[in-house]
Amino acid sequence: MDGYAVVAEGLEKRYGDKHALAGFDLAVQQGSVHGLLGPNGAGKTTAVRVLATLLRFDGGRARVAGVDVRCEPRQVRRRIGLTGQYAAVDEVLTGRQNLEMFGRLFHLGGRRAVRRATELLEQFDLVGAGDKGVGTYSGGMRRRLDLAASMILAPDVLFLDEPTTGLDPRSRGEVWEAVRRLVAGGTTVLLTTQYLEEADRLASRITVIDQGRAIADDTPDGLKDRVGGDRIEVVARDAADLPAVAKAVARVADTDPTTDALERRVHAPVTDRVAALTDVARTLQEERIGVEDIGLRRPSLDDVFLRLTGHGTQTTEEAA
């Protein structure tokens, strides 16, 4: 299994008669960011916890960083970092004290733990806040400290379970930036998310998970192709204008626009989103066509699911 940092084959995890994982397969290329995309309750957290040795599993096999998860959990722990759904840092201690404490518990010894903490505070842009209590940190800072703590041993594989859920857009950008830097340093990242956009931005490959099973494994582009990619959408004020609107949209669209007469809507897939939007808006204005709404629509997780499973994300139960 050379070239793969994480390999899972037919993973099974049951809670009573509920299958949290039902034959889950995964292969993560070394040095890549791999997205695990699925709605609430799909089994993402369960998969990550099994791979990170936190959870025993009922069937299947898994290797992480070349080590068997079931047989040598201690060796796996030495090679992984884990950032769970909540920022698992000590609220009372300062950022630096957190990193030093975890460093000592990673068996770096006192002096190296101190040095490593300083390095990580720099790397994650927390030097200014390093000596303040974590209780005063913003959500984004907490997440970055959390990431730093997972990176103390510069692990081969880093698991990120919904790292940006609940963060504001700015913090989300900070976390994305930090993840990109990690990969530049050679770490393999397995990232779970409910957002297609996030997986698209960060991951070079995406596995879609539904009811404990991988239902697709593809590049972001491949996945979006299947779903249809970005679309431009125009809602005309007057149904009589629909042909004119369709003409304007056709100039920028990748395929013939679809017209929905009932909702007075014209939509079509586009590649260069912003140029398409500007062009259509200008044309419509020059021709004085009344428009109720105009916008770009990215395919969402819902669209992916609808396409892949025939059902939306709502049918999967809520998470534990």
Add this chain to the structure above:
Amino acid sequence: MSRTDTVTRADVTDVADLTDLTPGDRHGRAYWAVADCWNVVRRGLTHYQRRPVMIAWQLGFPIISVLLYGYVFGGAMKSPDGGSVRDFLMPGMFAMTMAFGFMNTAIAVVTDASKGVIDRFRSMPMAPSAVVTGRGVNDLIIACSELAILAATAFAMGWRTDTGIVASLAAFGLLLLLRFCLIWVGILLGLLVPNAEAAGGLYVVAFPLTMISSVFVPPSTMPDWLGTIAAWNPISSTAAAARELFGNPVASDGSWIQEHSLLMAVVWPIAVTAVFAPLAVRRFQRLSR
């Protein structure tokens, strides 16, 4: 932010300067079990250094209890065998403080569990036992300082022992033994309740459990059935044993349980530990189910 604006490792930190991250493997498992435990304890003690208010809160309650019960009730209540009520009350206050300590354990554990800190520990190559042992040692250190401050407060209020240093140390040892066995109860409850708020609600259970004991008044002054329950309460045995060892009024009614408080102050904690330590450890291991 496009996917192309990546940075190289050299931009992140100077490669030559990076700390060597090979783990210290010279030592065996036993060494790390102790070292990791100590590092978890250090973390707990740093909390008190960063938030002295936490100490004030934790110690404030027993000190206020000592002052309140000592002065407010001290005058009104008469000691059953003619001794000073204050001398009767103080060992009871010590025992009560030890008993309530399980709440602090439970709250600390549930806070770590619900914030994912315990999961982080478990995903690290540290000794898993250190999560539990570190908590225990931390809480015993805090209990020692609690007892020291309480004893000083009591002393300032006129509480005296007249049996010598060895007997007094034995009394403090029994009080710590009570605290020790309740650490396991605290860890178990901390892993069972969903969040810190719920753990706070345990006071509703803890309060009557300490009230129905010989902490405040001798069980002989209670209705028969209640007195029997109070006398068999493990906290009563520790309180009575401490009174005896300190040379304070004991107020035994001559029943078997009250005549054997020294024995029972050892037997009860051992029994509680024997039941709850395996339960707590099992619960901890079940986190991976």
